[in-house]
Amino acid sequence: MLTKAPRGTYDILPGDSSKWHYIESIMKETAEVYGYREIRVPIFEHTELFQRGVGETTDIVSKEMYTFNDKSGRSLTLRPEGTASCARALIEHSSYAGLLPVKWYYIGPMFRYDRPQTGRYRQFHQFGAEAFGSNNPYLDGEVIMLLLEVLARLGLEEYELHLNSVGCPQCRGQYRQRLIDFIRPYQDNLCPDCQARYINNPLRVLDCKNETCHQAIEGYPTLAANLCENCLNHYDQVKGALAQQGITFIHDDKLVRGLDYYTNTAFEIHIPGIGAQSAVGGGGRYNGLVEQCGGPDLPGIGFALGIERLLLAVEQRGEKLPSPPEMDVFIAVMDSAYEAQGMKILQMLRGAGIKAEKDYNNRKARAQMKFADKIGARLVILLGEEEVEKGFITLRNMRTKEQFQVAESDMLRAVSRTLLID
Numbered sequence: 475m476l477t478k479a480p481r482g483t484y485d486i487l488p489g490d491s492s493k494w495h496y497i498e499s500i501m502k503e504t505a506e507v508y509g510y511r512e513i514r515v516p517i518f519e520h521t522e523l524f525q526r527g528v529g530e531t532t533d534i535v536s537k538e539m540y541t542f543n544d545k546s547g548r549s550l551t552l553r554p555e556g557t558a559s560c561a562r563a564l565i566e567h568s569s570y571a572g573l574l575p576v577k578w579y580y581i582g583p584m585f586r587y588d589r590p591q592t593g594r595y596r597q598f599h600q601f602g603a604e605a606f607g608s609n610n611p612y613l614d615g616e617v618i619m620l621l622l623e624v625l626a627r628l629g630l631e632e633y634e635l636h637l638n639s640v641g642c643p644q645c646r647g648q649y650r651q652r653l654i655d656f657i658r659p660y661q662d663n664l665c666p667d668c669q670a671r672y673i674n675n676p677l678r679v680l681d682c683k684n685e686t687c688h689q690a691i692e693g694y695p696t697l698a699a700n701l702c703e704n705c706l707n708h709y710d711q712v713k714g715a716l717a718q719q720g721i722t723f724i725h726d727d728k729l730v731r732g733l734d735y736y737t738n739t740a741f742e743i744h745i746p747g748i749g750a751q752s753a754v755g756g757g758g759r760y761n762g763l764v765e766q767c768g769g770p771d772l773p774g775i776g777f778a779l780g781i782e783r784l785l786l787a788v789e790q791r792g793e794k795l796p797s798p799p800e801m802d803v804f805i806a807v808m809d810s811a812y813e814a815q816g817m818k819i820l821q822m823l824r825g826a827g828i829k830a831e832k833d834y835n836n837r838k839a840r841a842q843m844k845f846a847d848k849i850g851a852r853l854v855i856l857l858g859e860e861e862v863e864k865g866f867i868t869l870r871n872m873r874t875k876e877q878f879q880v881a882e883s884d885m886l887r888a889v890s891r892t893l894l895i896d
């Protein structure tokens with residue numbers, strides 16, 4: 475047990491971390507081009523924040539949270555998502571009192587006690603963006619465009635954008651009642667979960683995973699057909715903003731978010747060919763969230779992307795992700811008496827931004843050459859008796875096997891030139 479990471483967690487080894495750097499740098503660059511700035515929030519928060527900000531009736535809060543009491547008996551929870559923490563930070567720092575909209579992005583680990591499967595872990599990573607303080611439908615468009623641009627920059631041009639509007643508390647309230655009335659005569663045909671929830675949360679029946687529930691309610695009244703005028707206009711403008719950019723989407727009436735503080739736009743991104751878990755992310759408007767978390771009545775919209783699933787999608791496309799950087803120079807010291815001199819040269823190279831390494835395990839000269847080859851060194855600097863006495867170095871090009879001597883004072887220039895040409 476001691477030698478195995480907990481179920482649902484995994485190590486990102488140095489051989490893979492360069493892929494993560496690459497993906498994360500694309501996310502950061504794109505978000506910043508769109509005017510979003512990075513926020514780093516704590517890994518854990520007061521449990522109540524998620525109960526209010528994610529919703530107690532959701533699977534996340536009711537089944538999947540890592541909740542514990544700290545030594546003073548406070549209930550804390552490892553964050554299962556990022557939006558609630560952003561809303562909390564917005565309120566705590568009164569960021570809503572400054573320039574609006576407030577546009578933030580985050581990248582980091584999230585925690586959910588869920589059954590691990592391909593692309594799904596208990597500690598997983600998300601990239602997300604949130605924009606607080608505007609109800610402008612073009613902002614909804616921008617948030618979706620930011621998400622799609624991240625995908626495009628990762629070479630993921632094939633996707634399905636599912637889009638819906640869940641209305642506002644007024645029109646959705648009326649719609650809920652209509653839906654309950656519609657479902658009631660068929661309630662016996664629903665799965666046990668839906669039978670239990672259709673009165674309190676009829677919208678959840680729409681996105682139930684059981685096909686039988688969908689068949690049972692065929693011909694149900696749709697949300698889109700029951701939006702109030704404001705919500706309908708908002709939805710039309712979001713669709714117009716996307717269409718103007720040539721972005722295709724699928725109106726998905728079953729895409730609902732069951733909680734009151736979710737309003738208007740809801741969306742989800744699927745990437746075909748990465749298995750059953752094809753949704754890589756999604757988001758939407760949450761105009762009631764900030765107030766729900768104890769702040770002012772402030773609109774907001776955001777999304778989150780699962781980085782593990784994105785990586786899966788990028789790799790399945792055969793996209794070549796960067797591999798770990800090679801070593802530029804290895805200093806082979808022929809005798810331990812010259813180690814100090816070797817160290818001096820090593821630090822000179824590093825100071826000039828050249829990736830350099832030496833032996834620290836008392837390897838013999840020949841073993842040092844093998845080691846240099848294994849770590850992918852492009853050049854080796856040989857330092858032996860003759861070199862130290864006469865003040866020059868021997869430079870060996872590991873690819874061409876050419877070897878030549880340069881004065882120590884010329885070392886940096888010679889190394890840089892050889893690295894450039896080769």
Ligand SMILES: [Zn+2]
Binds near residue numbers: 644
């Ligand atoms: Zn409405």
Ligand SMILES: [Zn+2]
Binds near residue numbers: 666667668679
């Ligand atoms: Zn069901």
